[in-house]
Amino acid sequence: MSRSDIDGDESTRFAGEMAGSLPGGPTPDGETPPAPDIDISKPHVARMYDYFLGGKNNYAADREAAEQVIAMFPQTRLGARANRRFLIDAVRWLAGEAGIRQFIDIGSGLPTQQNVHEVAQEIAADARVVYVDNDPLVRVHADALLATDGNTAVIEADLRDPQAILNDATLRGHLDLSRPVGLLMVAVLHFIEDFDTALASVRHLCDGLPSGSYLVISHGLAQEGRDDVEEVRKVYRRSSSSAVVRSRAEIARFFDGLTMVGPGLAHFADWSIGDAAARRRAYPDDRVVSIDDRSFLAGIPMMGGIGRIDR
Numbered sequence: 001m002s003r004s005d006i007d008g009d010e011s012t013r014f015a016g017e018m019a020g021s022l023p024g025g026p027t028p029d030g031e032t033p034p035a036p037d038i039d040i041s042k043p044h045v046a047r048m049y050d051y052f053l054g055g056k057n058n059y060a061a062d063r064e065a066a067e068q069v070i071a072m073f074p075q076t077r078l079g080a081r082a083n084r085r086f087l088i089d090a091v092r093w094l095a096g097e098a099g100i101r102q103f104i105d106i107g108s109g110l111p112t113q114q115n116v117h118e119v120a121q122e123i124a125a126d127a128r129v130v131y132v133d134n135d136p137l138v139r140v141h142a143d144a145l146l147a148t149d150g151n152t153a154v155i156e157a158d159l160r161d162p163q164a165i166l167n168d169a170t171l172r173g174h175l176d177l178s179r180p181v182g183l184l185m186v187a188v189l190h191f192i193e194d195f196d197t198a199l200a201s202v203r204h205l206c207d208g209l210p211s212g213s214y215l216v217i218s219h220g221l222a223q224e225g226r227d228d229v230e231e232v233r234k235v236y237r238r239s240s241s242s243a244v245v246r247s248r249a250e251i252a253r254f255f256d257g258l259t260m261v262g263p264g265l266a267h268f269a270d271w272s273i274g275d276a277a278a279r280r281r282a283y284p285d286d287r288v289v290s291i292d293d294r295s296f297l298a299g300i301p302m303m304g305g306i307g308r309i310d311r
């Protein structure tokens with residue numbers, strides 16, 4: 001696959017498919033919020049990410065902020081798609097090889113293509129998923145998407161209050177927390193600026209899950225010599241959430257005490273799990289573009305990993 005395959009035709013096709021799959025469809029000019037409690041006057045990180053992925057659930061303020069990020073980091077769109085690739089491969093491995101049947105997806109984002117419940121339920125129809133996000137628009141769209149799926153629920157909650165997530169009545173009614181859970185925190189911890197707060201949340205949530213559960217994390221990686229990351233952070237400071245990148249050592253600390261599986265914590269260019277070629281054969285209709293040429297991923301400052309909770 002060449003770079004133009006990724007950034008060109010494939011990207012356009014992907015964006016078109018996304019637009020068709022999202023509730024609400026394209027936003028017209030003269031945009032109005034889809035619900036009274038949705039603030040579209042300032043950028044929201046969920047909607048900026050939707051824009052990076054080629055979705056249509058974003059507004060002028062989101063697009064403007066997202067374009068500022070892209071201007072400084074042109075690989076951002078590819079990075080967002082590489083992140084989805086990581087998420088999908090991780091969920092397939094958890095539902096397949098690891099036999100996980102329950103997922104908590106924190107910082108789930110706006111519904112897109114190949115959402116976690118769709119990926120997991122393709123492998124195990126009885127897989128149950130609880131989506132958690134602190135952006136009210138995620139709940140609005142997820143409610144619409146999930147209205148007919150009894151195995152999936154969405155709650156509006158903040159990762160910085162992990163006990164509220166564990167205590168949530170919808171979550172408790174939906175999942176059996178005495179059985180293993182796949183805990184997904186994909187591209188969300190870098191929206192918690194204070195490291196101790198982020199670490200405490202991860203620990204608290206892991207402590208609330210039984211042995212045999214898994215933690216999945218992807219996270220923005222600090223790069224030596226990229227001082228312009230501060231400019232990107234300024235854009236995010238004006239949005240719904242500030243953002244931060246962390247060193248490999250800091251990201252690794254989120255997995256302290258867990259048993260790493262696959263390649264451990266790795267740069268996206270070096271991460272894969274299970275038999276990737278067999279998975280690709282098993283999912284010929286996979287609509288998220290495959291990023292076969294990993295050399296393209298080398299320039300994307302993201303790391304990911306999966307750890308198992310063994311007690």
Ligand SMILES: C[S@@+](CC[C@H](N)C(=O)[O-])C[C@H]1O[C@@H](n2cnc3c(N)ncnc32)[C@H](O)[C@@H]1O
Binds near residue numbers: 106132191
């Ligand atoms: C970049 S998106 C990631 C979406 C999805 N996990 C993925 O990787 O494709 C980050 C999401 O995290 C959510 N988020 C940010 N801070 C959060 C917090 N403190 N608690 C819960 N969700 C948060 C945002 O609203 C957004 O939907």
